[in-house]
Amino acid sequence: MSWTDERIATLKKMWESGSTASQIADELGGVSRNAVIGKAHRLGLKSRPSPVKANDKANAKPASPPKPAAAPKKAPPKPRAAAPEPTPVPAKEAAPAPRPAASNTPIPSQPLPNKNADVSRIVSVGPGGFLRQGPGDQQAPIPPAPPRRLVPAKPSAEIADKTSLLDLSDKVCRWPMGHPGEADFHFCGEQVNPGFPYCIEHCGRAYQAQLPRGARRPPPPLPFGGPRVR
DNA sequence: CCCTGATTCGC
DNA sequence: GCGAATCAGG
Numbered sequence: 001m002s003w004t005d006e007r008i009a010t011l012k013k014m015w016e017s018g019s020t021a022s023q024i025a026d027e028l029g030g031v032s033r034n035a036v037i038g039k040a041h042r043l044g045l046k047s048r049p050s051p052v053k054a055n056d057k058a059n060a061k062p063a064s065p066p067k068p069a070a071a072p073k074k075a076p077p078k079p080r081a082a083a084p085e086p087t088p089v090p091a092k093e094a095a096p097a098p099r100p101a102a103s104n105t106p107i108p109s110q111p112l113p114n115k116n117a118d119v120s121r122i123v124s125v126g127p128g129g130f131l132r133q134g135p136g137d138q139q140a141p142i143p144p145a146p147p148r149r150l151v152p153a154k155p156s157a158e159i160a161d162k163t164s165l166l167d168l169s170d171k172v173c174r175w176p177m178g179h180p181g182e183a184d185f186h187f188c189g190e191q192v193n194p195g196f197p198y199c200i201e202h203c204g205r206a207y208q209a210q211l212p213r214g215a216r217r218p219p220p221p222l223p224f225g226g227p228r229v230r
Numbered sequence: 231c232c233c234t235g236a237t238t239c240g241c
Numbered sequence: 242g243c244g245a246a247t248c249a250g251g
Binding site for chain 1: 233234235236237
């Protein structure tokens, strides 16, 4: 299999959507997980929450020698270039920049009547101000889901038709619907939540706090219409 | 063990 | 450029 434009586009979209390399590889077919990862890197995509790189915080480990990014464990055989001194690059201050969430609150119509002090339970702030909470803090505000009118039902007629890969832009929700490569595969196409690749509704899907493996009750809302049945 | 992404390096 | 082999972490 070769990397056609379509396959690359699918790879990009799925990678961008948070699909794992395995899922992408399975979806594309004919390629391995490694191939997908390798291609993704060559395309310039990379990183994205990877389970294996959970480290790098306020690292209080003076014992660990500075390892910028590429610390080849098997360096010996080939010093391909006259690698000079490991330039003492000052460890870049890992400063996550939480965006001001003032402008786009996820649920403007339903400001939670929280009294206060909930801030102490916030674990971190997601992109654009989505609050990530500890697993134990999930059920408190959410479950009695009030009738949510998150978005106008049909803002415009231009989404009447399916939003194809080529119709994507910064303005429309890029949440994938169906399976890439199939006739009915399309994207949500709803108006995006400003600053996000998805509409408000799908932002809610995309930026959920990760629950512990054992504690996932509801069938996880998988992108791409769920696992393909072959 | 399973999974994940990252990296290397022969092709 | 490609991707299997390997590494490294959860």
